[in-house]
Amino acid sequence: MKNWKSTMVFGLLVFILIFVSACNSSDPTNSNSPSHSSKGVDGSASTSPADTNKKLVELTTVRGNPSDVKWDPGESMDKNAVYDAYEKDLGIRIKNLWVADSKQMEQKLNLMIASGDIPDFFQVNQMQLQQLIEADMIMDITSVFEQYASADTKEWYSKDGGNQIQSAKAEGKLMAIPLSDSPYNSSAYIWIRKDWLEKLNLSAPKTMQDVLNISEQFTKQDPGGTGKSYGITLQKDLFGAYGLTGFFNGYHAYPGSWKKDAEGKLVYGSIQPEMKTALQQLQIMYKTGQIDPEFGTKDHDKVNELVAGNKIGMAFGDFWLSAWPLESAAIKDGKMVQDWEVYPLASIDSMPAKTQVGLGVNGYVVISKDCKNPEAVFQLLNQWIKLQSSQEKEDKVYFFGKDLKDKGNLYFKINPIIMFPQDGNVQAGEILPKAIEANDPGLLNNNQDMLGRYDAIQKYKQGDMTGWVNWLIAKPGGSLAIMNQYLKEDRYQMNQYFGPPTVTMQEKKTILDTKEKEIFTKIIxxxxxxxxxxKFVADWKSLGGDKITKEVNDWYEKQK
Incomplete structure (x- = not known):
């Protein structure tokens, strides 16, 4: 709903990197292969690599060019081993109408949509999806999904109760394919310098009062010996990496999220009384020197310089914070110079702290009303989901290119449809720690993602500091174990609004968001x-917030 978490996108990429590194096992399992023998919706036969007289299907799209893909000689986004594999295996030729620099992708998409000239399929955000629906430019894929999505694909989308699929519907019609990910991946944790706790004889935090004391002691006693320390990290965007989401959650405040009130109506988290209490505490911490006075001008990279410089030893962040940005501060020249630990969120009172999470959708794939072979788009989707469990050697081309070896080239980003399991990491938090503790990879049931983390941790135990990232994530008591603990203890606060931007949101949200960030920063x-x-709450309501709240609740009533 609220775009507080721009840096979370980077975190999701970190998760993808860890996932891809685990995809090079050679044990074959290929039970989820989709059928290619059915008829297309236009009456033409869908293709199969086994067909001797197969008809080649061409699908047009548009792409952003990832800046970090390392291309093999002679390859590009237009011609590469991944596209060749789809043509060979599925009989689908993918043709890019244009490829844009990733920084210009959104602007170019908006211009293309405004022109009315769109390709067969492409990826959009939720706002662009709404624009395409209103312009009647994309296909109702309800029946196409039902007919051509494989059984594994349908199961893939079922684990969240159907919320992700629901977010792609308009008036009951499925208008897009959600690019799924786990909502649990956006959960928050407390990351603390364990060596500083030990140096100051402080215990691990159990309550928010403990957190506040640790912040105060880190500030006063300067365990880093630099002459000036701060209690917690904070950067100019307030949220995301080195932000405050987990801090607010400790006060049962949920900024940017919609929650049910006592009457069962949806209310906006940023304007609730709990936010005022938490902001007041942050103001006290700022006045007592526990927060960098220049945080309003610093992004996460600048804040990480303070962390690396031993000036800050506590942060609120996502499960992947050890991978970015902490790793660059904690590991130097192959040695650990800062000993960090991860802890569950703490509560200010007797009620357990819940961590706020969103829908877990990274965008949507839409299909033009003029697409002649929409079933082919679903073949691409089915293939990607099949690849998550297949370990056929030749399937590695989709992740690593023609050499079938992980060279760190990030070829997986070339795939036109990329998504991840809704419950992958939270389930890994149950299994991985047990396997690590027992030194038994057999407990992982040949799950390649978990095996990749397990192998990295074995190297870490032998002194290879490249495994430190995964150690804090996957070890007993690590962030994935806490993620699973949150689930067992019912400590997820789901954003209850996952519909498209309402009319008033489209008109007023940017103004309201800017005002919100401005007043929160000034208060702190x-x-x-x-x-x-x-005064901010009253202004928010009068400037469009009340209308948005009504529109959100109108939508909510229709979901019941």
Whole structure:
């Protein structure tokens, strides 16, 4: 709903990198192969690599060019081993109408949509999806999904109760394919310098009062010996890596998220009384020197310089924080110079702290109304999901290119449809720690993602610091184990609104978001009284928030 988490996109890429590194096992399992013998919706036969008289299907699309893909000689986004594999295995030729620099992709997509000239299929965000629906430019794929999505694909989307699929519907019609990921991946944790706790004889935090004490002691006692320490990290965007989401959650405040109130209506988390309480505490911490006075001008990279410089030893962040940005601060020249530990969120009172999470969708794939072979798009989708369990040697081309070896070239990003399991990491949090503790990879049931993490940790135990990232994520008590603990203890606060931007959101959201960030920053920096929060709430309501709330609740009633 609210775009607080721009840096979370990077975190999702970190997760993808860890996943891909695990895809080079040679044990074959290929039970999920989709059928290619059915008829297309236009009456033409779908293709199969086994067909001697197969008809080649061409699908047009548009792509962003990932800056970090390392191309094999002679290859590009237009001609590469991954596209060749889809043509060979499925009989589908993918043709890019254009390829844009990743930084210009959204602008170019918007211009293309405005022109009305779109390819057969392409990826969009939720706002662009809504625009395409209103312009009647994309296909109702309800029956296509039912007919051509494989059984594994349908099961893939079922584990969240259907919310991700529901987010792609308009008036009951399925208008896009959600690019799924796990909502649990956006959960928050407390990351603390364990060596500093030990140096100051402080215990691991159990309550928010403990967290506040640790922040105060880190500031006063300067365990890094630099002459000036701060209690917690904070950067100018307030949320995302080195942000405050987990801190607010400890006060049962859920910024940017919609929750049910006592009457069962949806209310906006950023304007609730719990936010005022948490902001007041942050203002106190700022006034007592526990927060960098220049945080309002620093991004996460600049804040990480303070972390690397031993000036900050506590942060709120996602499960992957050890991979980015902590690793660059904690590991130097192959040696661990900072000993970090991860802990569950703590609560300010007797109620357990819940971590807020969103829908877990990274975008949508839409199909043009003029596409002659929409079933071919679903063949691409089915193939990607099949690849998650297949370990046939030749299938490695989709991840590593023609050499079938992981060279760190990130060829998986070339695939036109990429998505991840809704429950992958939270289930790994149950299994991986047990396997690591027992030194028994057999407990992992040949799951390649978990085996990749397991192997990295074995190397870490032997002194290879490249495994430190996965150690904090996958070990007993690591972030994945806490992720699973959150699930068992019912400690996820789901954003209850996952519909398209409402009419008033489209008109007013940017203004309201800007005002929200501005007043929160001013309150924290003690530039205005905490009572300005009440004025902000009144302004938010009058400037469009009340209309948005009504529209959100109208949508919510229709979901019941």
């Amino acid at each position: 920096m003690n530039q205005v009284s905490i009572d300005e929060f009440d």
